[in-house]
Amino acid sequence: MQFHDPKNMAVSIIIEASELLEHFQWKSKEEVERYIKENKEEIQDEIADIALYLFELADNLGIDLISAMERKLGKNEKKYPVEKAHGRHTKYNKL
Amino acid sequence: MQFHDPKNMAVSIIIEASELLEHFQWKSKEEVERYIKENKEEIQDEIADIALYLFELADNLGIDLISAMERKLGKNEKKYPVEKAHGRHTKYNKL
Amino acid sequence: MQFHDPKNMAVSIIIEASELLEHFQWKSKEEVERYIKENKEEIQDEIADIALYLFELADNLGIDLISAMERKLGKNEKKYPVEKAHGRHTKYNKL
Amino acid sequence: MQFHDPKNMAVSIIIEASELLEHFQWKSKEEVERYIKENKEEIQDEIADIALYLFELADNLGIDLISAMERKLGKNEKKYPVEKAHGRHTKYNKL
Numbered sequence: 346m347q348f349h350d351p352k353n354m355a356v357s358i359i360i361e362a363s364e365l366l367e368h369f370q371w372k373s374k375e376e377v378e379r380y381i382k383e384n385k386e387e388i389q390d391e392i393a394d395i396a397l398y399l400f401e402l403a404d405n406l407g408i409d410l411i412s413a414m415e416r417k418l419g420k421n422e423k424k425y426p427v428e429k430a431h432g433r434h435t436k437y438n439k440l
Numbered sequence: 441m442q443f444h445d446p447k448n449m450a451v452s453i454i455i456e457a458s459e460l461l462e463h464f465q466w467k468s469k470e471e472v473e474r475y476i477k478e479n480k481e482e483i484q485d486e487i488a489d490i491a492l493y494l495f496e497l498a499d500n501l502g503i504d505l506i507s508a509m510e511r512k513l514g515k516n517e518k519k520y521p522v523e524k525a526h527g528r529h530t531k532y533n534k535l
Numbered sequence: 536m537q538f539h540d541p542k543n544m545a546v547s548i549i550i551e552a553s554e555l556l557e558h559f560q561w562k563s564k565e566e567v568e569r570y571i572k573e574n575k576e577e578i579q580d581e582i583a584d585i586a587l588y589l590f591e592l593a594d595n596l597g598i599d600l601i602s603a604m605e606r607k608l609g610k611n612e613k614k615y616p617v618e619k620a621h622g623r624h625t626k627y628n629k630l
Numbered sequence: 631m632q633f634h635d636p637k638n639m640a641v642s643i644i645i646e647a648s649e650l651l652e653h654f655q656w657k658s659k660e661e662v663e664r665y666i667k668e669n670k671e672e673i674q675d676e677i678a679d680i681a682l683y684l685f686e687l688a689d690n691l692g693i694d695l696i697s698a699m700e701r702k703l704g705k706n707e708k709k710y711p712v713e714k715a716h717g718r719h720t721k722y723n724k725l
Contacts, residue, residue, distance in 0.1 A: 363648030
């Protein structure tokens, strides 16, 4: 099996992550909150862009991303206190 | 509603994206492929780390990430030829 | 003239930039300040790592980085108020 | 002494690094070379932007960046073969 250029996809992921971060650049916590409320759709699209590349990369590598997340979460829970990791657990196991 | 520090989460996302990219640094396409085959679990964990932060951020902002991806994909399909975007479509609509 | 793989060098720059940022991850302004005071040499090395790659890339592309900075600063001063850009001016023109 | 928000400056550095990388995204080595030749000034400005933030951050932290680079280079030379590090040595010691 040949992969569809995972290095370039990883580059795309970091560039999209930078575009998301750019929205919050030089803003205080309060300014970030106000900004997100006023620019909800744009932020949503930036997050979706990262996710689209991430799922595409996972798919190209034959990785089931949701299972990979559950497995990684299990590892994290062994390393960190249950309470900290717990909040995360409800996020995607309903998918 | 108050968000749980989205700026710091966006910072975490880009740091995790950098850790993924680091695995492929200075490697040719062939070297990347071999490397992935020999380090599948590690790569899987790196991708899962990005996804975990991404889902957590989306959750904190009250964004349904899967719907956001579908909406963004719809926008992309209007901007780009159907063929290019098509490959992506099968990735997560089975979730 | 052939360049020595500027794409891989740009990848190295962003990875080093991420390593610097990682030191400040999840820290408040006060925590960052204390952290820097207590880890001065490490921070210094991280900044130096980015600079080393940046100068090497510039050198590979036949760019005189100091002149490029002066030129870019001139452009910025046209775009932004003198006061904002002024602080920057003293930084490297003593080199 | 108080630092001028080094965390936000580190965020700016990674965002600028991403903008540089974006120019090379999805391009082969040959395409990158041609692209740089045809867009020299733009690339130069991107590299200068990273350098401007880097020097400003160093200045804010009371770090002499050129000395820091020399010191880091010395450390690298101990860790890696002389030949690899040597190429780097001529880059900025003429400043």
